[in-house]
Amino acid sequence: MGGASRSEKKRRQAEANRRLAAAGIRVPPERNRTPLIVVAVVLVVAVIVGVTVLLNRASSTNVTPTYTATASGAVVTAGTGRVTIDTYEDFLCPQCERFEQRYGNDVTSALNSGQITVRFHTIAILDPSTTPPGYSTRAANAALCAVPAGIYPTFREKLFAEQPAEGSAGLTNGQLVAFATQLGAKGDFAGCVNGGTNNAAIAAETNAAAADPALQTDGQFGTPTVAINGARVDLNNTNWLKDAIAGK
Amino acid sequence: MNRGVALDVVGAVVRLGLAAVWLTSGILKAVDPDQTYVAVRAYDVLPMAGVEIVAAILPWFEIALGVLILIGAGLRLVAALSAALLLMFIAGVVQAWARGLSIDCGCFGGGGAVAAGQTAYVQELLRDIGFIVLAAWMIVRPRTLLSLDTRTEHMGRT
Numbered sequence: 535m536g537g538a539s540r541s542e543k544k545r546r547q548a549e550a551n552r553r554l555a556a557a558g559i560r561v562p563p564e565r566n567r568t569p570l571i572v573v574a575v576v577l578v579v580a581v582i583v584g585v586t587v588l589l590n591r592a593s594s595t596n597v598t599p600t601y602t603a604t605a606s607g608a609v610v611t612a613g614t615g616r617v618t619i620d621t622y623e624d625f626l627c628p629q630c631e632r633f634e635q636r637y638g639n640d641v642t643s644a645l646n647s648g649q650i651t652v653r654f655h656t657i658a659i660l661d662p663s664t665t666p667p668g669y670s671t672r673a674a675n676a677a678l679c680a681v682p683a684g685i686y687p688t689f690r691e692k693l694f695a696e697q698p699a700e701g702s703a704g705l706t707n708g709q710l711v712a713f714a715t716q717l718g719a720k721g722d723f724a725g726c727v728n729g730g731t732n733n734a735a736i737a738a739e740t741n742a743a744a745a746d747p748a749l750q751t752d753g754q755f756g757t758p759t760v761a762i763n764g765a766r767v768d769l770n771n772t773n774w775l776k777d778a779i780a781g782k
Numbered sequence: 783m784n785r786g787v788a789l790d791v792v793g794a795v796v797r798l799g800l801a802a803v804w805l806t807s808g809i810l811k812a813v814d815p816d817q818t819y820v821a822v823r824a825y826d827v828l829p830m831a832g833v834e835i836v837a838a839i840l841p842w843f844e845i846a847l848g849v850l851i852l853i854g855a856g857l858r859l860v861a862a863l864s865a866a867l868l869l870m871f872i873a874g875v876v877q878a879w880a881r882g883l884s885i886d887c888g889c890f891g892g893g894g895a896v897a898a899g900q901t902a903y904v905q906e907l908l909r910d911i912g913f914i915v916l917a918a919w920m921i922v923r924p925r926t927l928l929s930l931d932t933r934t935e936h937m938g939r940t
Contacts, residue, residue, distance in 0.1 A: 569859075576855070
């Protein structure tokens, strides 16, 4: 329908209404639906955009880690690649969980294919954020216990997949041991967890990392932090891993 | 200037104010999806999958409300949706406060857990109530200068 004929129709309609009004007949004004249609369309578009972004960011199927790991103090060295990447993570830190969700598969693939070596620095800066305090250290200790138990790669992923909320009690030692048993831990994993075998090493590593100016953002050390050759990597660059592998 | 025109002007200012609030808060959330996820998760209300969905849709929903208010489309309905969303935010902050969580509301980006002494629940709630007052004005009197609603109204009347 063209604009001209539409306004012609409107004009005739108005003319008719005037005549009805003159005859004392009231015609209820027609409700204008345009704004409501605009509202519905814009809101639907917003939801579609949100869901699309979500689906684009969702990582594809989980990559199974096949790399091996050795521990020295609270630092776990994984893989044998030419490029060495240092990561600093706290198992209670929600941003670390997001980081793992976003880049975990890429890091695991690069480790599996021998492109990189990763030194996972097991940090506990969020001990005060659980009630009772101390989950960060307990989880970090359990992760280090998983190295001699031969399950570090999968256990580390499990700690993030099951990450408790800040302010909660955290996972119990019993739950940590149960996960490890499920993943096929060898040796005395429960003894290592309950005995806090690596607690001193974790405290030392945490203090060392927090005191290293090269790892700080605005004078503050936080997790996750990634460093290459001792210099902090800007994680706003979503290509940081590709760039690191390419030697940029 | 007669009273009706003056109120139309106030309405336009209210409208632009609330539009600016939604556009700012929505864009700040949309540019940092990971931070938004952490902020939503910190309320400790939803399961992981629910957090994922809310964190994905909320920024774009806020931007949509901002755009609709800016152009002035379906103002009464959009203002009511705004008020409903703000009431949900208030409920979220109140439950966090009542449960003794220490979080930043993440209202304008940021968010997540903070140290026990670093919460700002009173300010956050007062701010949200202020925004509800803006929305309430538009629910009561959606007529403002330069809105799509009034333009299409005139078209309808011819």
